[in-house]
Amino acid sequence: MYDVIGSRASRAFRVLWLLEEMGVGYNHMAVAPRSPEALAANPSGKIPALRDGDAVLTDSAAIMTYLADKHGQFTHAPGTVARARQDALTHQILDEIDGTLWTAARHSFVLPEEHRVPAVKDSLKWEYERNLARLSDALTGPFLQGETMTIADILLVHCLMWAGKAGFADPDDKLKDYMAMMVERPACQRAAALP
Template identity: 85%
Template structure:
C-alpha cells in the first residue's frame, strides 16, 4: 500500500486522481506543504510525496510516471514512439502550462510580498493563452493521444482546473469539452471529494 502525502488542493491531486483511476490501495495524508509530515517525507517540505515501503518519491509527475510504469496503466510502454510522444506532451504541459501557472501563483501569494512582481501576470496570461491554443490544436480526441488516456491527460486536466480558478483565459470550446469529460470521470470525482 502507498501513502500519498499532500493536500488535495495541491499537485497531490494529480497523484490521488491517478490512484483512483488505477484502483490501487493508498492512504492519503492530507497535509500542507511545510508541515511536519511533509518535512518527514521530503526535506524541502514540498508536496506531494509518495511513500512506497521504505522508498519516498517526490514531484507529482515523477510519482505518476512511477505508478503508471509500475502498474502498466495510463501510459505507453517505454521505448515506443507512443511513449516518446506521451513524454513530449507531458514536458510541453509542464513547461508551457504548469510552469506559467506556477509563476503566476508565486507572484500572487507564494513569494514574500516584497519579492512579488504583480505586473508579470499579464504577460503570463498572454503566454498561457498562446500555449493552450497550441495544445488545443494538437488534441487528437477524446484524449491527447486519441483513444488512450495517459498521465499527460491528468496533468493537462488539472492545469485547466487550476487555470480556471486562477482567472486565466477560457481555453476554448474544444478544451472545455475535454475538461468536462475528464472532470466528469468517476475517479476524478472521488479524488475531488477527498478531504
C-alpha cells in the same frame, strides 16, 4: 500500500486521481506544504510525496510516471514512439502550462511580498493562452493521444482546473468539452471528494 502526502488542493490531486483511476489502494495524508508530515517526507516541505515502502518519491509528474510504469496503466510502454510522444506532451504541459501557472502563483502569494512582481502576471496570461492554443490544436480526441488516456491527460486537466481558479482565460470550446468529459470520470470525482 502507498502513502500520498499532500492536500488534494495541491498537485497531490494529480496523484490521487491517477491512483483512483488505477484502482490501487493508498493512504491519503491531507497535509499542507511545510507541515511536519510533509517535511518528514521531503526536506523541502513540498508536496506531494509518495511513500512506497522505504522509498519516498517527490514531484507529481515523477510520481505519476512511476505509478503508471509500475502498474502498466495510463502510459505507453517505455522505448516506444507512443511513449516518446506521451513524454513530449507531459514535458510540454509542465513547461508551458504548469510552469506559467506556478510562476503566477509565486508572484501572487508564494514569494515574500517584497519579491513579488504583480505586473508579470499579464505576460503570463498571454503566454498561457498562446501555449494552450497549441495543445488544443494537437488534441485528436477523445484524449491527447487519441483513444488512449495517459498521465498527460490528468496533468493537463488539473492545470485547466487550476487556471480557472487563478483567473486565467477559459479554454476554447474543444478543450472545454475535453475537460468536462475528464472531470466527470468517476475517479476524478472520487479524488475531488477527498478531504
